[in-house]
Every structure is written in structure tokens, then in C-alpha cells.
Amino acid sequence: DTEVTQTPKHLVMGMTNKKSLKCEQHMGHRAMYWYKQKAKKPPELMFVYSYEKLSINESVPSRFSPECPNSSLLNLHLHALQPEDSALYLCASSQEGDPRETQYFGPGTRLLVL
């Protein structure tokens, strides 16, 4: 079972709103990721959590705030976003420590900031 789930599927928010994206996996993976993807571009890494600790932040603006409540859950809190933040937000997970293993993606949340 390589399922990663994400909610909501779609989200429309104003620039003053606060919202959260949620991601869940039950594959026992200890690494989880947030990516942002714009149309006709590859996914762009935002954050990496390893064993529930933030290990990589790719210079993401503070209006994006990740949280890893436990080994199965990953949240992305959004506040005061800009229209250019509109994109597909993808969560992924992978095993830790095995270079042969790759990442498995959730279906994504399509975000529109008005």
C-alpha cells in the first residue's frame, strides 16, 4: 500500500485568511515532504521532516508554516498568502536511510489565493 492522502482537494482563500493543509500516510515512512508545483513545472521542494523533526527548509517564506504532529501526519499552515502562492501543494513520504527507496506522493491540494 503506497497511499498518501491529502485534504482538502481544493482550497480557495483570501489573502487575509488562515487555513491548513493536511497529509497522512500509514506506510511507516519516517520522512515526509511538502512540495509546491506550478503549471508545466516540476515539483519544487519546500520542507523535509525526518523522524518528525524539520530537517530542510528551502528558504520558504514564513507565511508557510509546517508542522509534524506525529509520524503519520504532516500539516502546512497558511497565513497571509499572496496570489502567486496559488499552486498544487503536494505531500510525499519515503523510507529513511535507504537510497534505493523513493518518494510517494499524495494527490495534492489545489490552492487558489484571491
Added chain:
Amino acid sequence: RKEVEQDPGPFNVPEGATVAFNCTYSNSASQSFFWYRQDCRKEPKLLMSVYSSGNEDGRFTAQLNRASQYISLLIRDSKLSDSATYLCVVRPGAGNMLTFGGGTRLMVKP
């Protein structure tokens, strides 16, 4: 120079055709290699890993040339359902991070 480079296409081919995609990577220490497929407005899905000896999965064959830092994907007997963007993905080191190519778009027509 981009770390992982792919021809963006689109490749427009008829059903039943054989099509090949190429990818080059810049980091000679790269450890693992993958092809992902992404349908329009969907998430990337792992198509296959790429092994040094080359590997085949049904109509799909992947090859790796470490000396030339080159990866290929061959699709035989193309189906309409093969229409998608194919992402070449490289793990540059021992850590978790993956580097994505820009993707190659394939359109298979009746």
C-alpha cells in the same frame, strides 16, 4: 547547467509507436534514478526505478549510463493512456532529497 535535463517535448506519436525519452544529470555522485509519470492535474506517480543493468517492466524499458550520466526510457506499442508528462528524477546523494527534471510531455494520438 540544470542538474537534471530533459527535452520538454511535446512528443506527438501515433498509437502503437515506439518512443524514447532521454535525460542527463550533472552530479556524477548521484545514487538512484527513477522515472515518474504525471497526468494532467494529478500527482507524480512512480513508473519505475532505473538500475545500472537496465530494467524492463512490460512495455517500458529504462537504461542508465553512468559514464555518460544519461538515463533513458523506452515505451513500446504506445497506448492512448500513456499520454502524460514523464519526469526524470535523481537522488543526488545519500540523503532524502530528489532532483526533478523539467519533464517530457507525451501525447499519443489515435
